[in-house]
Amino acid sequence: VKQRIVELLRSRNRFAIFSHVDPDGDALGSALGLSALLEAMGKRTEVFVPGPIPRIYRFLPGAPDIHTQAQARSIEGDAMIVLDATSLSRIGPFEELISREACLVNIDHHSDNTRFGDMHWVEPEACATALLIVELAREGGFEIPRSAAACLYVGILTDTGRFTFSNTGARALETAAKLVDLGADPHELATKVYARASAASTLLLGRVLATLELHEEGRIACLHATNGMMLETGTLPEDADGFSTFARSIEGVKVGIFFREAPDGAIKVSFRSNEGVEIDGVAGQFGGGGHPRASGARVSGPIEEAKENVLRAVAEHLRSTAL
Ligand code: 5GP
Ligand code: MN
Secondary structure (H helix, E strand, O other): OHHHHHHHHHHOOEEEEEOOOOOOHHHHHHHHHHHHHHHHOOOEEEEEOOOOOOHHHOOOOOHHHOEOOOOOOOEOOOEEEEEOOOOHHHHHHHHHHEOOOOEEEEEEOOOOOOOOOOEEEEOOOOOOHHHHHHHHHHHHOOOOOHHHHHHHHHHHHHHOOOOOOOOOOHHHHHHHHHHHHOOOOHHHHHHHHHOOOOHHHHHHHHHHHOOOEEEOOOOEEEEEEOHHHHHHHOOOHHHHOOOHHHHHOOOOOOEEEEEEEOOOOOEEEEEEEOOOOOOHHHHHHOOOEEEOOEEEEEEOOOHHHHHHHHHHHHHHHHHHOOO
16 A cells, blocks of 8 residues: 555646644654655645644744634545544544545555555554655655755654653664754754753743642542643643643553643543553543553533543553552
8 A cells, every 4th residue: 555655646636635633743744744745745735733833843943834724615635644643533624625536545454443544544553654754755755855855854853752652663763864864953843842841831831840739549540630730830731731731641550641631621531551451441431532651531521520430441441450
């Protein structure tokens, strides 16, 4: 299928590229990277990602031109390419607007991908969708311009947790090194993504860390952020991105959970697990999904109730895996 996708990229001229709601570095990096790559081949592309685009990713080449809202029109093109999205519903309002005549291509690395589309290439072993884009370019002999290299590098950097998660291996590092050869600057990009926190988000982090609770003899760690905390610190939901890592990074913790109240009162749950525990099944029980060791779901509030229900399910899962 990889070869067929390469052929499609080579032969078609107008591409619409989509990625998922609550976009992260890989959603944006893979979409903008593919766009820049195709533009360099003289193709026309448009990128559609349900907004808002987190502030830390707005420096990415092409980010200002992303369509973040569904205008009342259909989306035309010779091919519709959906990246990093488990199911078509993950592209939010754009799902309704994509042209039914165009070829629908699904490129992803989530094992629970529903395999939608006329062509699908799903590779759970890949650390990031951005890595798959690099491999497509390599397969087709397409040149990766510097702007695309930067975007694709950020996709790999963020989906591997700065090259620390269990999906970090030779393939991730070699691909990243190749992108550095093509002009991606590791220090510059890491600084832009990770070292420009706002004072407000750092204050929010302080408040969130103070909510730490340990359960099941220290095997589950929970953190949470309420709308009140965000109001008081002047922060947006995106300012809490990555806070789940602090719950997982405690000695003895098997599962770290971060609960974030959304403006509409729903609760966004981020699940992170350590060696020996797969947590995507529990996220699935709540209508979500993701990767074995990093998953998410959206559940209804209030937050106390959401915490109780999720904690019960995670505790049961830990007991059943005898850890
Ligand atoms: P995060 O907790 O950082 O939002 O998400 C971790 C992983 O779980 C990501 O790969 C993301 O795509 C996936 N994920 C997060 N929320 C949802 C959700 O509501 N549904 C599904 N299917 N996957 C999710
Ligand atoms: Mn990804």
